[in-house]
Amino acid sequence: MTERTLTPVLTRRWAAPKSWTIDTYTRLDGYTALRTALAADPDRLIQLIKDSGLRGRGGAGFPTGMKWGFIPQAKPGEQPTGPAAKPTYLVINADEGEPGTCKDVPLMMADPHSLVEGCIITAYAIRAHRCFIYVRGEVVHCLRRVHNAVNEAYAAGYLGKNILGSGFDLDIVVHAGAGAYEAGEETALLNSLEGFRAEPRLKPPFPATSGLYAAPTVVNNVETICTVPYIVNGGSEWFRMMGREKSPGPKIYSISGHVQRPGQYEAPLGTTLRELLELAGGTKGELKFWTPGGSSTPLLTAKHLDVPLDFEGAAEAGSMLGTTAVMVFNTTVSVPWAVMKWTEFYEHESCGKCTPCREGTYWLTQILQRMVRKEGTPSDVETMLDVCDNIFGRSFCALGDGAVSPIRSGIKYFRQEFLDLCAQQPGQHKQAVLSGSAR
Amino acid sequence: MSSEEPLAGSSVNSEEPLADSSMNSEEPLAGSSMNSEEPLAGSSMYPADHDEPVGTPAFTARPVAAEAAPDQAAPTTLSTAQDVPVERPVQVDTGVFDELTRQRAREIIARYPQSRSALLPLLHLVQSAEGYVSQAGISFCAELLELTTAEVSTVATFYTMFKRRPSGEHLVSVCTNTLCAALGGDEIYATLCKKLGVGHEETAGRPGSPGSITLEHAECLAACDLAPVLQVNYEFYDNQTPQSAVALVEALQRGERPAPTRGAPLTDWRNTELQLAGFFGEPQQLRDAVDGPSAAPETLAGNRLAEERGWQAPAMPDNPPPLPTVAEKK
Ligand SMILES: Cc1cc2nc3c(=O)[nH]c(=O)nc-3n(C[C@H](O)[C@H](O)[C@H](O)COP(=O)(O)O)c2cc1C
Ligand code: SF4
Ligand code: FES
Numbered sequence: 163m164t165e166r167t168l169t170p171v172l173t174r175r176w177a178a179p180k181s182w183t184i185d186t187y188t189r190l191d192g193y194t195a196l197r198t199a200l201a202a203d204p205d206r207l208i209q210l211i212k213d214s215g216l217r218g219r220g221g222a223g224f225p226t227g228m229k230w231g232f233i234p235q236a237k238p239g240e241q242p243t244g245p246a247a248k249p250t251y252l253v254i255n256a257d258e259g260e261p262g263t264c265k266d267v268p269l270m271m272a273d274p275h276s277l278v279e280g281c282i283i284t285a286y287a288i289r290a291h292r293c294f295i296y297v298r299g300e301v302v303h304c305l306r307r308v309h310n311a312v313n314e315a316y317a318a319g320y321l322g323k324n325i326l327g328s329g330f331d332l333d334i335v336v337h338a339g340a341g342a343y344e345a346g347e348e349t350a351l352l353n354s355l356e357g358f359r360a361e362p363r364l365k366p367p368f369p370a371t372s373g374l375y376a377a378p379t380v381v382n383n384v385e386t387i388c389t390v391p392y393i394v395n396g397g398s399e400w401f402r403m404m405g406r407e408k409s410p411g412p413k414i415y416s417i418s419g420h421v422q423r424p425g426q427y428e429a430p431l432g433t434t435l436r437e438l439l440e441l442a443g444g445t446k447g448e449l450k451f452w453t454p455g456g457s458s459t460p461l462l463t464a465k466h467l468d469v470p471l472d473f474e475g476a477a478e479a480g481s482m483l484g485t486t487a488v489m490v491f492n493t494t495v496s497v498p499w500a501v502m503k504w505t506e507f508y509e510h511e512s513c514g515k516c517t518p519c520r521e522g523t524y525w526l527t528q529i530l531q532r533m534v535r536k537e538g539t540p541s542d543v544e545t546m547l548d549v550c551d552n553i554f555g556r557s558f559c560a561l562g563d564g565a566v567s568p569i570r571s572g573i574k575y576f577r578q579e580f581l582d583l584c585a586q587q588p589g590q591h592k593q594a595v596l597s598g599s600a601r
Numbered sequence: 602m603s604s605e606e607p608l609a610g611s612s613v614n615s616e617e618p619l620a621d622s623s624m625n626s627e628e629p630l631a632g633s634s635m636n637s638e639e640p641l642a643g644s645s646m647y648p649a650d651h652d653e654p655v656g657t658p659a660f661t662a663r664p665v666a667a668e669a670a671p672d673q674a675a676p677t678t679l680s681t682a683q684d685v686p687v688e689r690p691v692q693v694d695t696g697v698f699d700e701l702t703r704q705r706a707r708e709i710i711a712r713y714p715q716s717r718s719a720l721l722p723l724l725h726l727v728q729s730a731e732g733y734v735s736q737a738g739i740s741f742c743a744e745l746l747e748l749t750t751a752e753v754s755t756v757a758t759f760y761t762m763f764k765r766r767p768s769g770e771h772l773v774s775v776c777t778n779t780l781c782a783a784l785g786g787d788e789i790y791a792t793l794c795k796k797l798g799v800g801h802e803e804t805a806g807r808p809g810s811p812g813s814i815t816l817e818h819a820e821c822l823a824a825c826d827l828a829p830v831l832q833v834n835y836e837f838y839d840n841q842t843p844q845s846a847v848a849l850v851e852a853l854q855r856g857e858r859p860a861p862t863r864g865a866p867l868t869d870w871r872n873t874e875l876q877l878a879g880f881f882g883e884p885q886q887l888r889d890a891v892d893g894p895s896a897a898p899e900t901l902a903g904n905r906l907a908e909e910r911g912w913q914a915p916a917m918p919d920n921p922p923p924l925p926t927v928a929e930k931k
Contacts, residue, residue, distance in 0.1 A: 503777075
């Protein structure tokens with residue numbers, strides 16, 4: 163595709179009246195992919211997803227088909243042993259909490275049946291008979307819609323025993339979280355689902371062999387799974403007509419902040435910020451900094467307007483695609499203030515299991531708060547970078563790595579702004595720098 | 602509990618280094634309110650009863666259950682080991698949980714292959730019954746799941762949504778994460794603090810009484826395109842201003858229940874907690890609630906634009922293409 167436009171696939175039904183009901187869903191081709199899938203060899207479904215090049219939409223971009231292929235399966239005719247002898251679980255990560263990220267919640271609210279259908283097809287492919295959808299607790303309306311969709315699917319015979327006469331059984335349990343960003347990390351999510359604190363587990367063993375209840379488990383993001391039925395219906399070639407070679411497919415870009423028309427824009431992977439801003443009616447004020455995919459992805463600036471926003475493009479620009487949560491900030495917002503706010507978030511959400519992250523985020527917050535109060539010194543900048551070096555790559559899970567992203571990138575592009583804060587006399591211009599609230 | 606001026610500056614938190622971890626506010630080293638295994642985290646993760654700061658305006662009364670249950674200082678391992686034997690038989694009366702609640706608890710447990718998975722929903726259930734996670738609630742979960750109260754407490758204290766003190770009829774959560782804050786969320790939170798005369802996780806009015814409101818600042822609520830947002834009982838009120846937020850809490854205090862921008866007709870926080878435990882009422886009730894609005898203009902921005910401009914994704918083949926054969930292996 164040369165001309166980049168919007169490609170509504172996952173968002174296509176959203177504007178339909180009562181888009182969340184099974185009637186609307188089936189009227190608009192819903193549950194057709196399921197019939198195709200249930201008639202197929204599960205291994206060929208896994209191959210289809212591998213061929214499509216679908217990569218996880220939860221932030222890390224891991225190839226979905228490969229993840230499914232890691233689930234140990236008994237060889238035909240042989241007695242299963244080891245992990246293959248245990249039940250397999252499918253767990254949906256609907257804990258959306260990465261700052262800036264707001265795609266899974268509207269997706270589940272508007273089109274919960276696409277998630278349910280995706281779950282059934284995925285479970286069939288990986289031979290799971292139990293699926294858990296772990297929904298973030300604070301979004302009760304979303305929980306309601308998913309719960310209702312599951313009920314409707316049971317009533318229609320898409321869930322339960324012998325689905326559509328295929329002999330395949332599946333039960334889905336909708337589970338509400340209780341407020342912890344870290345519960346979005348896949349192994350912490352499994353701990354949380356088992357009734358423990360949301361602290362991550364050491365990997366390996368990976369969830370594919372030792373996940374929920376130490377049994378083989380696939381953990382996938384909501385948007386990833388919602389994409390599956392379309393690939394079954396359209397095929398991998400169709401899917402690859404959108405996006406780029408290594409990052410194919412459509413993606414929901416969530417544009418927020420200082421733009422004229424914030425919202426959800428589904429476009430092929432590889433769309434640039436310049437193009438997205440055009441779609442969103444341009445910025446409000448002058449663009450200063452932005453994130454390609456949430457606060458854990460390093461900040462970019464106006465220099466990066468033409469970076470293709472796919473997994474490779476964002477990485478080449480020194481950031482990450484993350485969750486395609488495009489937060490746009492104009493020149494009224496102080497970078498040290500924004501970085502401080504994000505760091506307070508990581509400090510609050512650090513699970514406390516490992517020292518670099520627990521202590522590091524705490525002290526970084528202290529330093530940043532001091533700087534924003536204009537009580538910092540120029541050496542604080544170096545101290546922070548030093549602390550970041552001690553967190554990055556040395557933390558138990560990726561939250562620690564994410565926590566240093568705003569700081570490192572903020573200093574990289576806006577070092578002078580941090581230093582200027584130190585130069586000022588205490589109390590001077592306090593309002594201007596602290597506010598960040600000028601709209 | 603943040604005793605400092607809630608209104609200093611427009612960014613409330615910046616004046617209060619520890620505003621976030623209100624539980625630890627006396628312990629500069631505790632780092633994070635989640636570190637309850639840390640020896641430094643203080644003598645109790647349940648400051649509700651005996652640690653209650655004098656002069657907190659929020660708590661004028663406590664429910665009987667809390668009174669009757671001398672706080673067992675939530676045995677969180679190391680930190681409490683010296684004062685309270687962790688496994689001392691708990692003399693907490695769980696009789697406050699009626700038969701219906703017990704029936705629901707059994708239903709929750711039956712959903713899972715392993716009973717312990719029921720713990721989070723059970724704690725939501727406890728909150729729906731008691732308005733917070735009481736000592737009785739901890740014991741109730743422990744009994745049902747055959748866990749120690751320490752095992753339950755350590756989980757209950759980890760998650761933000763589990764409240765350790767009796768909450769108001771409504772819970773108002775203002776997003777003050779960066780994006781919302783920059784667009785006015787900090788100002789909204791500061792305005793509500795002043796208006797209600799309370800700080801983070803404090804309650805204006807007698808907890809549980811009609812019109813009482815617990816206020817909190819929240820992390821990103823996954824609605825950044827609708828910033829600044831707030832929630833009442835976890836239902837969304839989008840695109841707020843300090844004025845609209847004040848009008849909203851005034852209405853709540855008068856006993857009104859203004860409809861959320863996205864969500865079901867408002868009930869109260871305890872009812873929402875019941876839904877979080879997985880109980881949505883009669884099927885018809887669930888259907889009605891489900892139909893509460895959701896698609897904000899922002900949600901549909903891309904969808905509408907595509908329609909306007911006639912943009913579509915590439916057309917799919919008429920029939921699903923044959924599935925690929927499996928590559929080598931096996
Ligand atoms: C701190 C942290 C929070 C995360 N939160 C989420 C989340 O809310 N939703 C999500 O899908 N993935 C989240 N992830 C990524 C998951 O660990 C995991 O990669 C993902 O769920 C896998 O699904 P996918 O392959 O479909 O993307 C988080 C990771 C970390 C380190
Ligand atoms: S990096 Fe360490 S302390 Fe931070 S969330 Fe992960 S495990 Fe917990
Ligand atoms: S920052 Fe407020 S909802 Fe995301």
